[in-house]
Amino acid sequence: MEVPRSTNRDDWIEVRAVDGAGQARVRDCGLQKDIGAGKYIPSATFSVGGPDWRFQFYPAGFTAGGVDVSFKVEDEVLHAHKIVLAMRSPVFKVELYGPMRDKMEPIIIVEDMQPAVFKALLHFIYTDSLPGTMENLDKENKEMIKLLLVAADRYAMETMKLMCENILSKRLDVGSVATTLALADQHHCSKLKDACIQFINSYARMNDLVASEGLVGESLGCPVAI
Numbered sequence: 001m002e003v004p005r006s007t008n009r010d011d012w013i014e015v016r017a018v019d020g021a022g023q024a025r026v027r028d029c030g031l032q033k034d035i036g037a038g039k040y041i042p043s044a045t046f047s048v049g050g051p052d053w054r055f056q057f058y059p060a061g062f063t064a065g066g067v068d069v070s071f072k073v074e075d076e077v078l079h080a081h082k083i084v085l086a087m088r089s090p091v092f093k094v095e096l097y098g099p100m101r102d103k104m105e106p107i108i109i110v111e112d113m114q115p116a117v118f119k120a121l122l123h124f125i126y127t128d129s130l131p132g133t134m135e136n137l138d139k140e141n142k143e144m145i146k147l148l149l150v151a152a153d154r155y156a157m158e159t160m161k162l163m164c165e166n167i168l169s170k171r172l173d174v175g176s177v178a179t180t181l182a183l184a185d186q187h188h189c190s191k192l193k194d195a196c197i198q199f200i201n202s203y204a205r206m207n208d209l210v211a212s213e214g215l216v217g218e219s220l221g222c223p224v225a226i
Helices: 029-035 083-090 090-097 113-125 139-154 158-169 177-186 190-202 206-213
Strands: 002-008 013-019 069-073 075-078 109-111
Touching: 013 069, 013 139, 069 113, 075 083, 075 113, 083 113, 113 139, 139 158, 139 177, 177 190
Parallel strands: 069 109
Antiparallel strands: 002 013, 069 075
């Protein structure tokens, strides 16, 4: 971080930047998620440029107080903090602090996304984790993970995107591998794409797979051995 240091004189002030860094480790982070919104875990204090500083870690996110940006997703209006979004997503950074920020509407309309997906995106931005319900990857949640992957790609959330890729790679099945492969190809998910191709090539009953999916490797632009 850069901390301004000032020196007072009779008729002027000198300001210069002092570089420094601090590091904090949160033990048992996964056990802290139920601490409640607005509650934080403080780090030990450290000194940079003279003053003492400390980190404040919010496992469940900030409170609604201080929100300064609103999004309308279908019929729902969701609120957030610009600085948090900009720090986590380069797309949000450009949208909220770029050259067009002065022309930004009071409420930003989010097209082509379900409210539940945008909420999960915000949840990840604030907590660096997917909602707890995603751990039980039934058919409904599997489709949600796919939608979250699309959202992560849209907002350049690479860590979230890789997490979704990893989950889907471990849950491949005959009934959905072709659509998952197409999704991976469309959103440039190399690890997921490789996992799909490996699954297809190693599947013993390839004829059943082709019949159930109408899978044609060449049409997807992928060299699948059939």
